[in-house]
Amino acid sequence: xxxxxxxxxxxxxxELARLLHAMYYPLGGIIVRWVFFVIVLLFLxxxxxxxxxxxKVEVDYFGVLDVxxxxxxxTVWIDHNPWHGVTPxxxxxxxxxxxxxxxxxxxxxxxxxxxxxxxxKTTVVKADLIPVSSTP
Numbered sequence: 001x002x003x004x005x006x007x008x009x010x011x012x013x014x015e016l017a018r019l020l021h022a023m024y025y026p027l028g029g030i031i032v033r034w035v036f037f038v039i040v041l042l043f044l045x046x047x048x049x050x051x052x053x054x055x056k057v058e059v060d061y062f063g064v065l066d067v068x069x070x071x072x073x074x075t076v077w078i079d080h081n082p083w084h085g086v087t088p089x090x091x092x093x094x095x096x097x098x099x100x101x102x103x104x105x106x107x108x109x110x111x112x113x114x115x116x117x118x119x120x121k122t123t124v125v126k127a128d129l130i131p132v133s134s135t136p
Contacts, residue, residue, distance in 0.1 A: 061095060061096055061119050062092075062093050062094060062095060062096060062119060062120075063094055063096050063117040063118050063119055063120065063121050063122065063123060064090060064091065064092050064093075064094070064117075064121070064122040064123070065090070065091040065094055065101075065115070065117060065122075065123050065125065066088075066089075066090045066091075066122055066123065066124045066125070067087050067088065067089055067090075067091070067101070067103070067125045067127075068087050068088035068125070068126050068127070069087040069088070069103050069105070069111070069126070069127040069128070069129055070126070070127070070128050070129065071105070071108075071129060072086070072087050072088055073086050073087065073105060074086060074087045074103035074104060074105040074108070074111070074127070074129060075103070075104045075105065076089060076091075076101070076102075076103060077101070077102035077103070077104060078091075078094075078099050078100070078101060078102075079099055079100050080100065080102070087103060087127075094117045095117070096117050096118055096119040097116070097117060098114060098115070098116050098117075099114070099115050099116075099117060100112060100113075100114055100115075101113055101114075101115045101125060103127050103129065105129055107131060107132055108129040108130060108131055108132060109129065109130045109131075109132055111127045111129055111130075113125070113127075
């Protein structure tokens with residue numbers, strides 16, 4: 001049996017007590033009592049989740065970016081925003097989409113490339129930084 005409840009009951013007694021306190025006491029009235037009654041009946045019937053969940057299905061909205069450079073120590077920029085580390089680094093939990101990755105290190109030319117992060121995958125980027133030529 002599949003049913004829909006507007007929230008997930010993780011700890012049944014605590015959630016029911018919280019629901020009773022939040023809905024019944026401040027608002028009162030017959031409508032709130034009926035809603036609470038229906039929720040309790042659905043809970044007792046075994047409906048504990050708002051949707052059917054298949055544990056075998058992986059969510060593919062996030063990926064991993066593994067960035068390294070030669071020489072190491074370049075500041076990582078993603079979409080023109082500085083990241084909190086220097087190369088080599090691994091950034092976990094990036095939403096799957098296209099980004100502009102830039103590496104900046106003093107004494108070297110800035111390096112930039114468009115990358116695509118795919119869900120549940122690790123994107124590996126290795127950059128060779130070119131030294132800035134000093135001309136007198």
